[in-house]
Amino acid sequence: MLNDLKDFLLNDFFVTGDPLILGSQVAIALSIVAIVFVLTYFKKWKWLWTEWLTTVDHKRIGIMYIIASLLMLFRGGVDALLMRVQLAAPQLEFLHADHYNQIFTTHGVIMILFMAMPLMFGLFNIVLPLQIGARDVAYPFLNALSFWLFFWGAMLFNVSFVIGGSPDTGWLAYPPLSGLQLSPGVGQDFYIWGIQISGIGSLATGINFVATILKMRAPGMKLMDMPMFAWSVLASCVTIMFAFPILTVTLFLLFLDRYLGAHFFTLDAGGNPMMYINLIWMWGHPEVYIVILPAFGIFSEVVSTFARKKLFGYKSMVFALMSISVASFFTWAHHFFTMGSGANVNAFFAITTMIIAIPTGVKVFNWLFTMFRGRITFSTPMLWTIAFIPCFVIGGMTGVLLSVAPADFQFHNSYFLIAHFHQVLIGGVVFGYFAGLYYWWPKLFGFKLHEGLGKWAFWFWNIGFYVCFMPQYVLGLMGMTRRFNEYDFDMGWQPLNIVSTVGAFLMGIAFIFQVWQIAHSIKFLKKEKTGDAWDGRTLEWSIPSPPPVYNFARLPQVSGRDPWWEEKQRIARGEQPSPLPPLEPIHMPKNSGIPFIMSFFWFVAGFGFVWDWKWMIIPGLAGVVICMLIRSFSYDTDYYISVEEIERTEAKLRGAY
């Protein structure tokens, strides 16, 4: 009995036998001990619980999203560097095939779902309510629940690294490879439940922000007066609402196949793997637009602020955003032109894919003409934006090349494709979110990040990017296919692979610069006291940094676009600021531990499903249900901030001016 247990723990439960993983296990254990020690020593447990784990404040939730996503960026980045080392020379035996397969799978899943998505949600949370003059999102409790579902889902996925083994069938896990017969291990189950749990959170966030935008705008703010970032959030969240249910259902069907022996995606008994591939891309393609659209919004804000000029072609921009959001649902089959759908289908999806290039191109022109006759300053957010344009234009062009269906027969699954999607995801999404992070950082924390170190990071990222990915286009044309863990000497792939690896490490150095930059800026804290760090244009810059819990002491009255800029112009012209209405008590949501606890029960249930431990599944699911019931019957969920307290807070925050 004891021997059985030992056998299970060493052979199945813990991943053993690999020094890299052993090292990580030790590191993880040490980090946990260190964190527990620090929290106990400084008596911070209560603070952690009341200020952070139970918070429903959108700003704090946003900060937690961003911290989590930067950690995931680190993890996914280490995965990438390991892969690049393995590919630096032919027949290298740095990583075994099965280990390599796990790493590219987790790299993809983590970067898209646990890095890009939470970084995006973090920016939504921090910026959107402030931009539209709201005091929180429409459903603050749900917002906290979304975050914790993401968090515990991500934990469940990441734990597979040291417990049970990681998934190894690629980031979209095509059956039959991801089916039980060809992937009998638990890695694939970690994949299903990790993504499933966090995916529910993503869907809820989508609904939450659509409701917030439609119902919570400041008095007088018409939809066509919203900042472009708010429009991009709307476009992204509407896409989430339609795309994520597809993911949930698809993963659930895959779960049924694996857990109950159903046959949705196996050929036996009338199932079909092609159904999975269609479904997963019906989510997967919109997914990449979900993450890129907010980046477009960020660029629009940054360009306008740092060119000190109104955004050019607002209506065109709105139309372009919304049409991309709709069109993204009609292109999915371009991911499998080579699966024999026939000429009619391929022609249709080639055309729909190309059509997306039109609104995207229009946006580029509008950004250029925002800068045209502007007065451009080159702070870090603007640098990222300017670097984005050529990068995304080239990445977009190779995307159009891939959409040419008969040519795609030669590009598909090759490094040409790898280079393309990294170019649009790094050059578009990552550059965009970095621009946003640098831009709104002072709003978030009340101090700017060190510009000099930021510029070092910027150049390392950019040069590293081109050194890493330009060779991969050529490697694709040399016949190198994705997911190869080794290649032969005679293919002539080595020189370019070495260049590519060097580029990857340059980006790694860039990340170190960013960590240094953050640490340095915290240490030599230079308080940013105006609340308006960049001479901004939109409402978030009209309040102190960091904003008080209620954001706006008085809800702003808005007429027209760029309300804060217009207000500043009026004051500069010597006009009287509009008279302030009297303060009123502010209605706010109360903190709640239920989102954290309920999501933890999801984690427990998910872990139980992964190992098929009913003794764990049942209490896990029961915990979820009980949390729902408790929440449904609790009526003491809100409170009022009194006028005196608002006055005190405002005096303290604004007195510092």
Add this chain to the structure above:
Amino acid sequence: MLMAALLSGCTDKVIVLDPKGPIGEAQKDLIYLSTILCLIVIVPVLLLTAWVVWRYRDKPGRKAAYKPEWEHNTKLEIIWWTIPILIIIALGTVTVKYTYALEPSKPIESEKEPVTIQVTSLDWKWLFKYPDEGIATVNYVNIPEDVPIRFQLTSETAMNSFWIPQLGGQIYTMSGMAMTLYLQADEPGTYYGSGANFTGEHFAKMTFDVNAMPQEEYDEWVKQAKASGNPLTEEGYEQLKIPGTTGTHTFSSFPKGLFEKVVNQYAVGGSAHRHHGAAPGGESESRKEDAGAKGEHAHTPAASPSPSGGSHHAGH
């Protein structure tokens, strides 16, 4: 940057741009054509970006105009909605034309009769069967030059993708389906082929050589293969199915209808189909194996006419 990359691509290692057959040739032309069409738009955009950023940078004593309120111009916006639309119409037209012309299941026009080769992807090896010649190979394929080859493709396991860059684009191999891909080599040579879609642990080992040779040489090779006295038996195929890698093999014959059997094994009422419930006991101890979807355990190797065949090409 990309231009430079493409231009530097004129070496013989950039095999996609160095095609040796009509399909690859047409695809290369299409790649060049679509690249040029795209460059017509993006080169001016890149230049414009550089100019705007330089011209309107903020510095003391700058002479460039500054119009902070200028936010709309219908004419300009119509222009840049129109330009991409026109380019996409042009590119779309070309694409649709080529999509029909290069549909992989469309026979290549030739005076010569096509040679049929049946391709099965296994874990982790390729099986090629020549139904008309009655021979089979593993991990290499010989073809006559200047003759259209009709590849029929399926998979015994996860889906792979059959790609010979210098002859033309890839097509997936999928279990339960037979796909068709016409390719042709215009000159003799050895061409690189690979499985382009991930299929698990040793997927990177699934590369193979395609040897295109003059008709006489090819005929001679077929004759030798037939005379080699090394048949692929039913049993041998079962051995071959076991996950693992292997070198190259040549078989003098293979079980009749093997390809069709592999393709049809999942069809309701198909010859080899049985439910997983019939899996023999003892083999499946955990739920994972018990729910095994394809019912592979249910296959009992059919009585083999030649018991000696399958020993040396088992998976390692």
